[in-house]
Amino acid sequence: MKRMTSILLAVVAALAGCQREQRQLRLDPPTADALDKIALMPNGIAGAPPRVYFALGKPYEANAYNLSQGKRLYSWFGCKSCHGDGQGGSGPSFLDGWWYYGPEMVSIFASIRDGRPHGMPSFRDKMTTDQIWQLAGYVQTIGSYEGKTAAPSRNDEKQTRPAENRAPAKLRFDQGPSPVHLDQGPTP
Amino acid sequence: MIRALSKICLSAMLAVPLAACGSNWQSALDVHGTSAISLKHLILLIVAVCSVVWMLVMVALIWALWHRREGLSTPPQPGRERRMTIAVIGAVIVTAVIIGTFTIMSFFATRSLSVAGQDELTIRVRGLQWWWGIEYLGPDPSRRFETANEIHIPVGRSVHLKLEGLDVIHSFWVPSLAGKQDLIPGRSNELTIRAEQPGVYRGQCAEYCGMQHAHMALLVIAESQDDFDKWANAERNAAAQPVEEEAAAGMQTFLTKPCAACHTIRGTIAAGTTGPDLTHVGSRRTIAAGLFETTRGSLAAWIADPQTIKPGNNMPMVPLAPEELRDVSAYLASLK
Ligand SMILES: [Cu+2]
Numbered sequence: 001m002k003r004m005t006s007i008l009l010a011v012v013a014a015l016a017g018c019q020r021e022q023r024q025l026r027l028d029p030p031t032a033d034a035l036d037k038i039a040l041m042p043n044g045i046a047g048a049p050p051r052v053y054f055a056l057g058k059p060y061e062a063n064a065y066n067l068s069q070g071k072r073l074y075s076w077f078g079c080k081s082c083h084g085d086g087q088g089g090s091g092p093s094f095l096d097g098w099w100y101y102g103p104e105m106v107s108i109f110a111s112i113r114d115g116r117p118h119g120m121p122s123f124r125d126k127m128t129t130d131q132i133w134q135l136a137g138y139v140q141t142i143g144s145y146e147g148k149t150a151a152p153s154r155n156d157e158k159q160t161r162p163a164e165n166r167a168p169a170k171l172r173f174d175q176g177p178s179p180v181h182l183d184q185g186p187t188p
Numbered sequence: 189m190i191r192a193l194s195k196i197c198l199s200a201m202l203a204v205p206l207a208a209c210g211s212n213w214q215s216a217l218d219v220h221g222t223s224a225i226s227l228k229h230l231i232l233l234i235v236a237v238c239s240v241v242w243m244l245v246m247v248a249l250i251w252a253l254w255h256r257r258e259g260l261s262t263p264p265q266p267g268r269e270r271r272m273t274i275a276v277i278g279a280v281i282v283t284a285v286i287i288g289t290f291t292i293m294s295f296f297a298t299r300s301l302s303v304a305g306q307d308e309l310t311i312r313v314r315g316l317q318w319w320w321g322i323e324y325l326g327p328d329p330s331r332r333f334e335t336a337n338e339i340h341i342p343v344g345r346s347v348h349l350k351l352e353g354l355d356v357i358h359s360f361w362v363p364s365l366a367g368k369q370d371l372i373p374g375r376s377n378e379l380t381i382r383a384e385q386p387g388v389y390r391g392q393c394a395e396y397c398g399m400q401h402a403h404m405a406l407l408v409i410a411e412s413q414d415d416f417d418k419w420a421n422a423e424r425n426a427a428a429q430p431v432e433e434e435a436a437a438g439m440q441t442f443l444t445k446p447c448a449a450c451h452t453i454r455g456t457i458a459a460g461t462t463g464p465d466l467t468h469v470g471s472r473r474t475i476a477a478g479l480f481e482t483t484r485g486s487l488a489a490w491i492a493d494p495q496t497i498k499p500g501n502n503m504p505m506v507p508l509a510p511e512e513l514r515d516v517s518a519y520l521a522s523l524k
Binding site: 023025026027029032033072076077125126127128130131156 | 373374444445446448449450462493495496499500502504505506507
């Protein structure tokens, strides 16, 4: 009897492993359009993602394929030149757990799509909506407050910073930077 | 006779996989490159000798079964023992000679693969998921240029390839011209190719590299030195300015949409490097690494929905209005 149960449990566990993550390679144009329509607060910080975002099951936060694509885009689109490997440079760090414009996906999406006044360029005409969401998911992951079950693919080079799926953000309890500009919102 | 027989054996063995290929432009048996020729000679020799050996062994085996000794105990026959010893020693010597010959032959064949001429043309080949970046190098930086998925070489001249993988391991394989060589991230591998005859030779990535590995082909076009120089000079030029209204509008669309962030068109502000150089895309025979012949229609189909045509590739579907799509495809087709 006990043996039966353990065999059964093993089979169930094995079957659970069969469920493969779905890769969304192509967004229908209407869906892509809808995904672009985020509702931001007037100060450009926080807000609500469009309804289709939830209908799709929040695909950009915990889907390993999208996170990997985000990681690829992070170096393809030159984010490294200002934000380094995530530890910051002329742009702010994503790893310290502090955000000038909030840690929500919509805020990060808006930062990338529309740019921010103190030196963050807009990528609206350089990327598709899908790609901006992938990138936002990746940026949120590296600065995440909690660990995720999905992680982007590993680096070939040596790691210069904690891995993407570690938790929580390194300096969560540090004092952190204080906002330099009035419109940068409360920290974090 | 034996040679012909072994050729037939080899062909029969390869008939099944080759039945899938309509033409011979990608075949290790239809060789037109110096190293491919010496490799083919080597493999034919080995197959021929091994076939003969196999047949002799079979004959000996059948003969032995035929003449098996009945019963358990046979009286010792000194003459027979001696003949058996001689046969075994003879077989060992022949085996050693054959293996030694093979070793020497393959040593010379391998050595002939890396011969390098004096006035070498050097080309950097970068393997990316899932296309080939081709850069013609040279001592004079102003004469370098980039293209994609298509290599032109002058016939009868050694061409030196520097092979680099940018994301994962790929493998460069143009069977009619040379053997395989891997493209490995973080290092530069070398391969020398030389075409003996003009022609178009197809190559294919030969190391599984992800979803679209099967659609990662390239063409090598071997032509006379004159034709090659003409082609190279045309490639060096910046892109043609559009003349027709439609193409001019297409250029505007290209430059204001995300296209310009990934693709370079020399002579415009488009300077992206994550996708193929499109400066002369209209003059290349295929697009998307051998997937389609280049026509205005195929360009439009590709741009409209690359993820349905080649799922998983790194060009996203950029939403375009129908007129924009028409203009952009006219523009790209005009980039001869
Ligand atoms: Cu491959």
